Amino acid sequence: MYQLVFSPRWFFGKDVIIDLVTVAALFTIFVFAIKYYKINKNKNYLWFGMAFLLMALSFIFKIATNFTIYYNVWHVKQIGPVLFTYKVLKKSDLLFYTGFLMYRVLMLLGLYVLFTRYIKQNNYVKILILYLLITIAYFSDYAYYVFHLTSFALLAMLAYHYFQNYQNRKVVSNLLLFASFALITLTQIIFVFVFYQPIFYVVAQMVQLVAYIMLIITLIMVQNYGKKKRKK
Amino acid sequence: MARKRERSDIILDMLTIIQNKGGRIKPTHLMYKANLAHKQMKGYLEDLIQKNFVKETKVKDYKYLVITDEGLKFIEVLRKMKEFERTFGL
Numbered sequence: 346m347y348q349l350v351f352s353p354r355w356f357f358g359k360d361v362i363i364d365l366v367t368v369a370a371l372f373t374i375f376v377f378a379i380k381y382y383k384i385n386k387n388k389n390y391l392w393f394g395m396a397f398l399l400m401a402l403s404f405i406f407k408i409a410t411n412f413t414i415y416y417n418v419w420h421v422k423q424i425g426p427v428l429f430t431y432k433v434l435k436k437s438d439l440l441f442y443t444g445f446l447m448y449r450v451l452m453l454l455g456l457y458v459l460f461t462r463y464i465k466q467n468n469y470v471k472i473l474i475l476y477l478l479i480t481i482a483y484f485s486d487y488a489y490y491v492f493h494l495t496s497f498a499l500l501a502m503l504a505y506h507y508f509q510n511y512q513n514r515k516v517v518s519n520l521l522l523f524a525s526f527a528l529i530t531l532t533q534i535i536f537v538f539v540f541y542q543p544i545f546y547v548v549a550q551m552v553q554l555v556a557y558i559m560l561i562i563t564l565i566m567v568q569n570y571g572k573k574k575r576k577k
Numbered sequence: 578m579a580r581k582r583e584r585s586d587i588i589l590d591m592l593t594i595i596q597n598k599g600g601r602i603k604p605t606h607l608m609y610k611a612n613l614a615h616k617q618m619k620g621y622l623e624d625l626i627q628k629n630f631v632k633e634t635k636v637k638d639y640k641y642l643v644i645t646d647e648g649l650k651f652i653e654v655l656r657k658m659k660e661f662e663r664t665f666g667l
Binding site for chain 2 (some may be wrong): 377385387490514517563568
């Protein structure tokens, strides 16, 4: 029997709010990337936007699975007969596992699409890596930490790229972007340990919240850039 | 080696040059300052006029290019886009 929910009961609902902030940050980047794609027709923007859309959708699936659990808990309390309660649980389990699978698949695909914006690869390599990522996402049901370790590997490379970008252009927005990706990378390692202690889930979610708030601040700084220039 | 200017870079350069000249410039001055060939300049200018970012006026028999409010707003959008590009290393 495998376990997919590691959140302490008192943290139910709070993690949904954190995930909603995450979706807001990721979806905003997608919207800007598509807006800029429409202006300059550069496909790099389109794929960059799609990467963030995939990640935003993955978190929407994660949020949906959380609601499935809450629905479950509520039904167990309200309905008396044991047999009836059992049937409802089974249906919710299916939704829950499908949702979690979609979360993992979309997250790994999103990270990989973002990765390919910076590290160019030929189509054979892309197909092979996509196959491996989908396989990892599917079998992570049995060893959840494989998903987090794979996300960690992709995120670490992205964070390193943003660090190099910051080295070339030492401005606050680039530093914030690097810091936010470094923190998102860190969350993946913390998530690996939730099996041992549920409090790690809370810690990882809190770090995630800080990381995505930093990402939102980065976006605000980028959006204020044009205005500042005009005032000068 | 400096990277080749993209279309959006050239448009931003052209609009910024007009803006820095007080919103009005002679076409030949714009061509030299934006470092463009005559044919290139004509193509870009047609596009800018069609999108109402720039309009042509005549003052004492001299032709001038004037940046519109839409043009000024578009400069802001392009600057944000370029900053977005630099920040995310695209």
